[in-house]
Amino acid sequence: MPTVKSRLNWTAEPWSGQEPLECAMVVPETPDTATFTFRAPSGAWFDYQPGQFVTLDLPVDPKKGAGGNVQRTYTISSSPSRPLSISVTVKAQPGSIGTRWMLDHLKPGMRIKAFGPAGIFSFHRHPARKHLFISAGSGITPMMSMTTWAWDSGEMPDIVFVHAARRPSDLIFRERLEQFANRVPGLQLRFTVEEPDPFRAWPGYHGRLSQIMLGLMAPDYLEREVFCCGPEPFMQAVREMLVSLGYDMEHYHQESFGAPVSTEAEAPVIEDIAPEEGAGAEISFTGPGAGSGVSLRCAETDTVLAVARRAGLNIPSGCTFGLCGTCRTRKVSGEVHMVHNGGISDEDIEEGWILACCSNPLGKVVVEV
Template sequence: MKKPRLNWAVEPWEDSELLECTQIVPETADTWTFTFRSPTGAWFDYEPGQFITLDLPVDPAKGPAGNIQRTYTMSSSPSRPMSISVTAKAGPNSVATRWMMANLKPGMKIRAYGPAGIFSLNRHPAKKYLFISAGSGITPMLSMSTWLWDSGIKPDVVFIHAARRPSDVICHDRLEHMASRSSGLQLHLTVEENDEFRSWNGYRGRLNQLMLGLMAPDYLEREVFCCGPEPFMQAVREMLISLGYDMDHYHQESFGAAVETEAQAPVLDDVVPDEDAGAELLFASSGVSARCAETDTVLAVAKRAGLNIPSGCTFGLCGTCKVRKLSGEVHMVHNGGISDDDIAEGYILACCSNPMGKVEIDI
């Protein structure tokens, strides 16, 4: 008996054709995955990590004027080209994603445009990768990890993801499955809070330099891809810069404006202490002043000046060297040894604070 032949088109999908929603899967309380196929059977061709733009009829009564367009990174991989998936998180002020959760059903057709975007490992091939994500920033990492996993070649990826709670880790089971079947995919999760009545054996707290060193000891050798809220990505950049990472091998995807071309990519204007730039520290209570470089720490300058600031770990964890800054600016990259409230009140950790210009310390 001859088997029936599936009528799949051989040409790639083009955005002149509406997409049909085929499946909806809740991932967390506020994050769902929506899967689409081409009604003609066309295959999807894109780079892992790219995004697609959905045209959503949020207010059908207004016709086309009631539509809004939103970009979503595909959480699926082009290695599985018969469908595409977007994994969308509904924030407090979300309109499009909440409309999808309330109205989009299997069988409905949606206009889509794309794919587009420059955030893809295909554009930066390397032997070793480091994926760092937070929240829904996990979606392009899912796509790229699946692409590598499906390649049939053992990858070398350290995948770090930060979430508020264990129950907020998007596609947790999918990640665990891939990691359990490939020793080349090392998965590390860190959360800030526990779930009630649920144990957690992973990392706790905000991602910091110590965690990074434990999770990926060879981070200096890896191509880094980062995606998440802007404060998270800024903290990651500051960590890497302070650790001497070559930022030419750092790539990020913003939650804000979708970047379609290299020319649209924002310029990252991070503070980088310059060893050739001069600074000055005035220790007010001691009446001592000392000139130094921006790359010097407040603790090191104080010791050279004969002053004693109690210290312990010397990498921003224990909080022993907390002092009050009276004026001026410092660049501080700590590992959890000081609270946001203390920082707001003017306190710094001397061991990991670099003076930027003239700074006055209450010592």
């Protein structure tokens, strides 16, 4: 039987992208998600940082479905601590072209051209004693690469791994991560889902990730280096949560679903709108009640509920931290910054409803009472 040494070409150089990759294995993960493992035909090994990405040149025409090539970038889900192969885990989204082609047509033995690896999203670039990984959907892939590296390093990790998915059956790498966590207490898994699978008990967290949930999952989050990956709305919600909780955003790092970057200079500037300390605002109240026509100047850091109370107006409230939904009221005009804990739906927000207890006015705002 071949030994590990006989399988290695000790004279081989690291893979440089000059030769195509050969698909060695395809492993289904969840519905519409699979892991593709590649090897270099020459025996070259793979050298990269956990969390980086690779670009694949896929033979699919974006208009006709065949006859051309498209380039798609995927985060590497394997770890450089296992250098004989390299893997990407892909999930088809509505309208997917390259990923759909991979799931339908890419088989073991086929060869495709690839570029990279590249990217700046890696905990090797930001050494820390404690880490907090936060991901959603296929944003789990760089976290899996970094976690595998931590496992293979032989040192006890200190990682809180938070992952959000639609259902438990959509949790990519769940069994592998649980196998890791069963062996090292320093890896703590925290899964949350929007809804359970039918006829399957779900003992984990349920609902969108919130400030309260994050505090329960990682009570010492202020001490951890945070790495986040997922759809932009998800990452924006995470950023807003951390800012409102007083986290030092110098220790926050993210990778985008759509546009991974190769250098620090290419990294987009994050310009989230948030209440500015010392900035002025004004809230006007309208409606059939006695408070209609009342306007008060305030600070952007004030909440709508606090300003209403200062004006002697009654907006019913309960928890005062965006969970119960009692203070739900309609915003007529203007913009607010709202970081809630699940007390309002996305549909209500689109229709103009806010939670007064956790909404800060940005400039002039009109609210019904």
